[in-house]
Amino acid sequence: MRTSIRAALLASGVMLALPALAQETAQPAAGAPQTSPDGTIQEPTPPAAQVGPGASDATDEIVVTGIRSSLASSARIKRDAQQIVDTISAEDVGKFPDANIAESLQRITGVAIDRSGGEGQFITVRGLGPEFNTVLVNGRVMATDNPGREFSFDVLSSNMIQRTDVYKSSVPELQEGGIGATVNIITARPLDGRSGFHLAASAGGIYDTLREKLSPDFSAVTSLTNEEKTLGLVLSGSYTDRRSQLDYVQTDGWLFGPQNVVNGSATSAGLTTAALGNTGTTVNVPQNLAFARQLDRRRRINVAGAVQAQLNDQLLLTVDGIYSKFDVFTSRNIFANFYSAPYIGLELDDTGSAIGFNRPGQQFLAANPALNGSVSLSQNDNIVNTNNRLTQTYQIGGNLKWNPAEDVEVRLDASTTRAKQRNPTQFVVVGSLAQTSPRFDLNKGEDLPTASNFGNITDASLMLAHYTGVENNRVSDRSSEFHLDTDYKIQDSILKSVRIGVAYSDRTKERRFFNNSDGGCAYCGYDIPMDTSLLSSYKLDNFLSGVSGSQNVPQQFFTYDPNAVIAFLSDPTNLARARQGRTSAEQAAEAARLLALPGGPYGTRENVGSRLNVNERLLAAYVAMSFGGQNWSANAGVRVVRTQTVSRGFDLPVIDITNTRGDDTLVFTYGTSTPVAVRNSYVNALPSANIKFNVTDKLITRAAFSQTVTRPTLTDLGVDNSYGGRISVPQSSGGNPTLEPFKSTNYDVSVEYYLNSISYVSAGAFYKTLDNFLELQTLPVQRFGRTFQDTRTRNGQTGYIRGIEVGGQYTFDWLPSVLSGFGVAGNYTYVESKAERDSSLADYECGYNGLSPHSANGSVFYEKYGISARGSYNWRSDYLRACRSDQGRPRNRSAYGQLDFNLGYDITPNVQVYVQGVNVTNRRVHEWSAIEERFLLLQETGARYNFGARVKF
Numbered sequence: 001m002r003t004s005i006r007a008a009l010l011a012s013g014v015m016l017a018l019p020a021l022a023q024e025t026a027q028p029a030a031g032a033p034q035t036s037p038d039g040t041i042q043e044p045t046p047p048a049a050q051v052g053p054g055a056s057d058a059t060d061e062i063v064v065t066g067i068r069s070s071l072a073s074s075a076r077i078k079r080d081a082q083q084i085v086d087t088i089s090a091e092d093v094g095k096f097p098d099a100n101i102a103e104s105l106q107r108i109t110g111v112a113i114d115r116s117g118g119e120g121q122f123i124t125v126r127g128l129g130p131e132f133n134t135v136l137v138n139g140r141v142m143a144t145d146n147p148g149r150e151f152s153f154d155v156l157s158s159n160m161i162q163r164t165d166v167y168k169s170s171v172p173e174l175q176e177g178g179i180g181a182t183v184n185i186i187t188a189r190p191l192d193g194r195s196g197f198h199l200a201a202s203a204g205g206i207y208d209t210l211r212e213k214l215s216p217d218f219s220a221v222t223s224l225t226n227e228e229k230t231l232g233l234v235l236s237g238s239y240t241d242r243r244s245q246l247d248y249v250q251t252d253g254w255l256f257g258p259q260n261v262v263n264g265s266a267t268s269a270g271l272t273t274a275a276l277g278n279t280g281t282t283v284n285v286p287q288n289l290a291f292a293r294q295l296d297r298r299r300r301i302n303v304a305g306a307v308q309a310q311l312n313d314q315l316l317l318t319v320d321g322i323y324s325k326f327d328v329f330t331s332r333n334i335f336a337n338f339y340s341a342p343y344i345g346l347e348l349d350d351t352g353s354a355i356g357f358n359r360p361g362q363q364f365l366a367a368n369p370a371l372n373g374s375v376s377l378s379q380n381d382n383i384v385n386t387n388n389r390l391t392q393t394y395q396i397g398g399n400l401k402w403n404p405a406e407d408v409e410v411r412l413d414a415s416t417t418r419a420k421q422r423n424p425t426q427f428v429v430v431g432s433l434a435q436t437s438p439r440f441d442l443n444k445g446e447d448l449p450t451a452s453n454f455g456n457i458t459d460a461s462l463m464l465a466h467y468t469g470v471e472n473n474r475v476s477d478r479s480s481e482f483h484l485d486t487d488y489k490i491q492d493s494i495l496k497s498v499r500i501g502v503a504y505s506d507r508t509k510e511r512r513f514f515n516n517s518d519g520g521c522a523y524c525g526y527d528i529p530m531d532t533s534l535l536s537s538y539k540l541d542n543f544l545s546g547v548s549g550s551q552n553v554p555q556q557f558f559t560y561d562p563n564a565v566i567a568f569l570s571d572p573t574n575l576a577r578a579r580q581g582r583t584s585a586e587q588a589a590e591a592a593r594l595l596a597l598p599g600g601p602y603g604t605r606e607n608v609g610s611r612l613n614v615n616e617r618l619l620a621a622y623v624a625m626s627f628g629g630q631n632w633s634a635n636a637g638v639r640v641v642r643t644q645t646v647s648r649g650f651d652l653p654v655i656d657i658t659n660t661r662g663d664d665t666l667v668f669t670y671g672t673s674t675p676v677a678v679r680n681s682y683v684n685a686l687p688s689a690n691i692k693f694n695v696t697d698k699l700i701t702r703a704a705f706s707q708t709v710t711r712p713t714l715t716d717l718g719v720d721n722s723y724g725g726r727i728s729v730p731q732s733s734g735g736n737p738t739l740e741p742f743k744s745t746n747y748d749v750s751v752e753y754y755l756n757s758i759s760y761v762s763a764g765a766f767y768k769t770l771d772n773f774l775e776l777q778t779l780p781v782q783r784f785g786r787t788f789q790d791t792r793t794r795n796g797q798t799g800y801i802r803g804i805e806v807g808g809q810y811t812f813d814w815l816p817s818v819l820s821g822f823g824v825a826g827n828y829t830y831v832e833s834k835a836e837r838d839s840s841l842a843d844y845e846c847g848y849n850g851l852s853p854h855s856a857n858g859s860v861f862y863e864k865y866g867i868s869a870r871g872s873y874n875w876r877s878d879y880l881r882a883c884r885s886d887q888g889r890p891r892n893r894s895a896y897g898q899l900d901f902n903l904g905y906d907i908t909p910n911v912q913v914y915v916q917g918v919n920v921t922n923r924r925v926h927e928w929s930a931i932e933e934r935f936l937l938l939q940e941t942g943a944r945y946n947f948g949a950r951v952k953f
Contacts, residue, residue, distance in 0.1 A: 096158035128180030129850030148713030190232025204948015253886025448549030509714035519601030527579030609652030612718035761808035821864025
């Protein structure tokens with residue numbers, strides 16, 4: 001099936017290319033679009049002689065569309081801008097270059113992306129991750145369903161986007177908050193387009209090669225504008241229901257420290273406690289090894305619209321809105337070995353990393369009875385995990401632009417936005433106590449470590465109840481903001497304009513945790529046999545084929561309906577069965593306690609100690625001046641912003657810590673909760689200046705200076721504390737309400753050379769000095785007489801980021817005939833950094849999260865004879881995902897490159913068929929801890945193909 005679908009898709013691409021000699025159309029340049037401060041653009045009518053593929057004839061104008069039009073528009077904006085900016089523009093109404101906005105942005109110099117389920121979700125700019133980049137929609141903050149400020153680009157369909165700007169240098173009128181960049185997503189405005197009624201629609205499918213299922217993909221954009229262009233309406237909508245699959249092998253970090261060992265082998269017999277020992281020195285051992293298949297369903301509904309009315313010669317009213325409902329339904333089947341001390345025959349390499357060991361099984365203890373009570377049995381776990389992300393997001397705004405005089409403009413903008421997420425989750429474990437002694441081998445030089453010697457893992461009679469976790473967590477984000485901007489133009493002076501403005505916003509982020517923490521480990525001791533009728537066989541067919549080490553992956557284990565298992569575990573008879581060292585009377589009392597909980601043992605109850613409610617109010621004012629002469633222009637000014645935060649929650653004191661019988665999971669007993677609130681405030685003055693010099697008509701140089709801040713993400717400001725973990729590794733996490741903003745002083749220079757309206761080359765350099773860097777850290781903290789690995793965001797790091805950027809695009813118009821349709825685009829970014837951390841807090845050093853020293857993008861495109869084709873390769877080198885991640889150690893991702901393509905053919909000027917391929921070479925993601933040998937993850941998403949037809953009239 002998979003082979004036949006791929007063949008059909010490739011064949012369709014060839015069929016589309018056959019009519020290549022049908023007709024020829026010249027490729028255009030056009031005038032420069034201008035951006036108004038509310039995020040709208042006014043696109044001038046291009047000259048009539050300049051017609052591109054897909055252009056439609058009108059009585060009074062010609063509309064240019066296609067790849068070259070998009071590149072020309074982006075080049076014009078870059079060239080005319082008074083600051084350093086890069087842009088991705090739509091190729092036509094309802095046709096952004098890629099189905100995902102982030103995947104288009106990665107083609108901009110210095111931009112890299114992180115993917116979720118194979119789709120672009122977050123961006124990194126110049127080595128600074130999503131939490132350090134401000135994302136605006138039509139010049140306004142849009143609420144996000146994420147716990148932090150980082151914006152998820154996957155909630156928005158690209159068909160409603162007219163253009164996306166990435167501002168790399170700052171100006172005072174631009175909202176603060178992005179020390180990496182400020183990204184402004186601009187939706188369509190009716191008065192910027194043609195008069196009359198117009199419709200563009202597409203219908204097609206999405207095919208993921210791993211899942212081997214076809215999914216629907218529909219979108220439409222319509223506009224209605226009167227002939228006078230004084231009243232207009234634009235509406236867009238889209239619907240996708242994508243089904244995809246991820247296959248992966250992972251370990252949840254490497255334990256570090258001295259470890260208990262058994263000096264012997266899995267076949268040893270007659271060992272006494274004298275065989276028990278300790279490494280004495282710190283070693284690194286994987287916590288587990290898990291083999292997983294994840295099935296996703298991503299259902300997205302987007303609606304956007306705008307109404308514009310030119311009320312009179314002086315007043316323009318714009319009202320617009322966006323609504324997104326994006327639900328991701330995830331189901332995972334996992335087979336895992338959990339590794340805990342003591343380790344039999346622990347083998348280490350010269351880095352102190354475990355390269356091989358066994359864990360005790362029943363046969364081993366039977367052969368070594370003297371070790372009973374001194375070692376625990378290994379387990380073979382069958383895990384079913386459902387984890388759904390159910391989101392709704394909207395933004396509604398209004399903008400009134402008033403021109404009381406020819407040289408005066410006043411703009412009033414007001415908006416409100418809200419996002420909410422529900423995250424219902426089930427994590428159910430049914431396992432067996434290993435008969436044999438499971439083995440781990442790191443397999444240096446191969447893609448995967450292996451787990452082996454499981455014993456019988458397909459005998460249902462061996463299956464025992466273990467852990468059950470049920471959660472239904474929620475995130476809510478709501479904000480309102482107001483802007484008043486004035487622009488005074490000055491004639492016959494080196495001072496060209498003065499802008500003065502004020503802004504106010506009020507934003508509240510709330511997060512609540514609901515779980516069944518009291519009943520999660522009711523069966524943790526592997527004591528109670530499962531009802532075998534609830535279990536069924538699960539097979540990992542075609543799992544990571546071609547990956548070295550995959551031949552040892554378990555091909556068959558058990559799956560089940562988690563709701564049926566929870567019902568079985570909730571049965572009062574099963575709850576009352578003696579286990580985990582309790583007598584029948586003790587267990588009966590425990591069962592009565594669990595049954596008396598609200599909702600029963602597996603009902604979700606709010607953990608008030610983890611509740612978070614943070615309110616942030618911003619009051620900003622700015623003044624900016626623009627200057628200019630015959631060959632130069634400049635701007636300078638300052639933005640002053642006052643930030644006030646109130647963090648509210650509950651203090652939930654820990655009064656006792658125990659562990660479950662027969663298991664080493666920590667259990668915390670809490671006292672009475674009390675409300676708590678922490679206030680914080682600070683003021684930042686943020687100067688900026690940009691200068692642009694036209695050396696010749698084609699050569700432009702720029703320089704920029706600014707100071708910027710990124711405020712702590714709202715959920716990091718909570719007063720919450722959470723506790724968990726095991727006896728060997730107690731864990732805690734929470735908020736930090738007194739965090740200070742991360743500050744950056746920025747210097748930029750660039751040179752741009754424009755060969756024509758499309759082709760240019762550019763080079764730039766940047767330098768950022770950093771103070772009070774905000775970073776999620778895991779540090780050892782003493783709590784309740786124990787050493788906890790405590791994870792939360794902290795200030796304190798300083799350093800710098802510096803780099804160079806080179807980019808450009810070029811069309812081969814001078815070549816003869818068919819060849820003149822070719823063009824190329826590409827860029828390369830090199831980033832170097834230094835991070836200065838407190839060396840006493842860790843035994844290793846690492847740089848900044850998300851920073852790849854090298855990143856590059858290259859595209860080859862062809863546009864002629866009705867054909868529109870592009871192939872793109874995006875690559876970034878190794879980078880740090882988190883300095884302190886699983887088990888408090890660094891999490892790194894290996895270099896990754898991905899090949900994508902777009903291919904379309906205009907059957908008529910108004911009908912196009914298309915096919916797009918994403919990750920067509922099926923590149924896999926590889927992550928590791930601290931050093932590359934310490935495996936964390938190998939993940940495969942497969943390739944994705946979008947295909948269908950577009951019509952417009």
